[in-house]
Amino acid sequence: MVPQSSPSNFTCPTPETHLKICFWDQSDWNTFLDTRGTLGFLEEDNSDPPSNSTVKAIQKTLRGGWAELANHKLAPKSWGRLCASGRQLTHNLMESTFPLFRFAKNGWKLDYLASNSYPAWWKTHLESEGNWKMKKSQDCEDDNEDMEMDKKDKKWKLLEANVNSETLDKRMKGECIPCNLNELR
DSSP: OOOOOOGGGSOOOOTTTOTTOOOSSHHHHHHHHHHHOTTTTOOOTTSOOOOHHHHHHHHHHHHHHHHHHHHTTOOOSSGGGOOHHHHHHHHHHHHHHOGGGGSSGGGHHHHHHHHHHHHHHHHHHBOTTSOBOOOOOHHHHHHHHHHHHHHHHHHHHHHHHHSOGGGGSOOOTTOOOOOOGGGGO
16 A cells, blocks of 8 residues: 555645746646747757748758668668668758757757658658659650540541531531531440
């Protein structure tokens, strides 16, 4: 049995007794998150959060780094399985481009960001072996378009064959063109 302490044995901590505690209410935390954005752990050297344009540039550069890993056959299935040379490549790229990633011991901020966003990138762009997913080839698309055009061309040829040469002259608005629609079917 676990001994229980009575409420009279201890005093409740308060914001006045524990000044370094920032979030006493969930609303305080929510307000903080609203001011920091989705990447609240990232901060510039003046402790401000990065601007939206900087965040977009970070994401674009990070995706470019992942593409480089894939090109060099170093892209793991999960970020935690990244080899040392892949980690060095990514950290060098990001820390030299965005110095705010240097404000972290052992590069935890970059690793945290990558571990949360890399799986979706992997699933979208790479096959299970780590190779690039093949996009639907242009040849296949061209073949499909050619088949559709052939169907349209046949339809128009049949329509044109059934139209009398007299009707090729300028028509009045609302004038009907006689044709035999039974032959189209």
